Amino acid sequence: MHSNRIRTLYFNFLYIFIILCYTDCANGIEPFTATLAVGMGAAGYGFFKDQTYCRFYECCDERSIPGLTRSLEYNLQQHVYGQHLVNRHIVQAMSAHFNNLGKSRKPLVISFHGQPGTGKNFVAEHIAKALYTRGSESKFVHKFLGRADFPEAKLVDTYKRQINDVVRTSLSNCPRSLFIFDEVDKMPSGIFETLASLADYNAFADGTDNTKAIFIFLSNTAGVHISDHLGTLMKGGKLREETRLSDFEPLLQKAAYNIEGGLQKTSLIESHVIDHYMPFLPLEKSHVMKCLEAEFRRWNRLPDKAIMDEIIRTSIIFDPKHGIFSISGCKTLEKKVAMAIN
Structure with a gap:
């Protein structure tokens, strides 16, 4: 001493x-x-x-960015319902990236797809919480919101410069930065054209390291496609838990490229910069019930089956085609439970 x-x-x-x-x-x-x-x-x-x-104070080091993928795995298993593909493959992708930072040749790029209320933002928050000591409040976590940050299609060139500047400056300050783009389907087409080169191999001639960074895109794009495809697979005799990532990735890549939004006709897809297309499956009644139980526990109350059944009966709409998937997932349940117990 x-x-x-x-x-x-x-x-x-x-x-x-x-x-x-x-x-x-x-x-x-x-x-x-x-x-x-x-x-x-x-x-x-x-x-x-x-x-x-x-x-x-927060620094770009292992103390501030510990990369606790074991913690991420536990939290996803405990708090994310009906998403066996997400829980399995997100942990694998994050672990592989963080355990091989010295050998990485490009950033980790993942695109989340699914209907509202299926857990996209929730999982992104858990990723930030596990990887950074300060979670989503970390100065190395950068979040963009489609409608709020990029509202005008006519300003797409300005937005491209802004994204370029933020990414370059952030990576210079800390190569282990996390970039989260939410509401990608609400962003103008072409907004990510500059980003495509920044997130690819050998992006920077000036020596800036982008290989340790993570980019996550969140989009409602293809939510209906996922629901229809899952319903078809289940009607064909396949159990929900038996579905694989390969059952959905080609569908998501095609839909993201063709449907209007920030990823439409983008070189991010054409150049295969996106490493994983992650489907957030539509939730069934059993999953919505688990969300309701979690909300009761959050209020330090025992789950009340009568109240939960009433919320399901009066507030949850199931898709007309298959009749088993909640259209809004767990999106509105927080306020429903708060109103019911107060």
């Missing part, structure tokens, strides 16, 4: 010395001595920052 304190004081003194004399080195210190002092000062500054500043 005593030696550590002496070491800290030494490096602090050395750092202050370098700061004070650096501008006068050319006049008062010979080149070799100045170079040695600056090098030792830089090392001292790194140690000083790690042992002081980064203990209290």
Whole structure:
């Protein structure tokens, strides 16, 4: 403990010395001595920052960005209902990315698709919470909202420059940045044309590292396609839990490319920059009941089956084609439960 304190004081003194004399080195210190002092000062500054500043403030290091994929796996299993594909493949994708940062040659790029209320935002929040100590409040987590941030189609060129500037600056500050684009289906077509090159292999000629970053796109695009395809598979005798990612990815890629929105006809898809297309399956009654139970627990109340049945009966609309999928998922349940118990 005593030696550590002496070491800290030494490096602090050395750092202050370098700061004070650096501008006068050319006049008062010979080149070799100045170079040695600056090098030792830089090392001292790194140690000083790690042992002081980064203990209290967020830094681009493993303390602030621990990448707790085990925690992510547990939280998804406990709190995300009816999404066996998401729970399995999101954890695998995040683990593979974080466990191989030194070998990564491009960012991890994932596109979430599904109807409202199926958990897209919820899962994105859990990803931020697991990977960053401050969760979605981290200064290294950057969120964009389609209707709020990019409302005018005529300004698409301006938006492209804004996204380009934010991504480049953020990656320069911290290569382990997370970028979340929500409401992609509400964004103007063509908005991601600049981003396509920034999220691909060998993106930056200036040495900026993009290989450790993560890009996530959230969209309602293809929600109906997912529902129809799942219904068809289930009517053909396939259990919901037996469906695989390969059952949906080609469908999602095609729909995202052709349906109006931020991904329409984009080179993100043409250049195969997106690594995974993740389907959020429509929720059935049993899944909605689990969401209701979770809301009761959030209010520190025991689940009331009579109230839950009433909410299901009066507030949940099921799709007319298959009759088993909730159109709104778990989207409105928070307020329904709050009103029922107060």
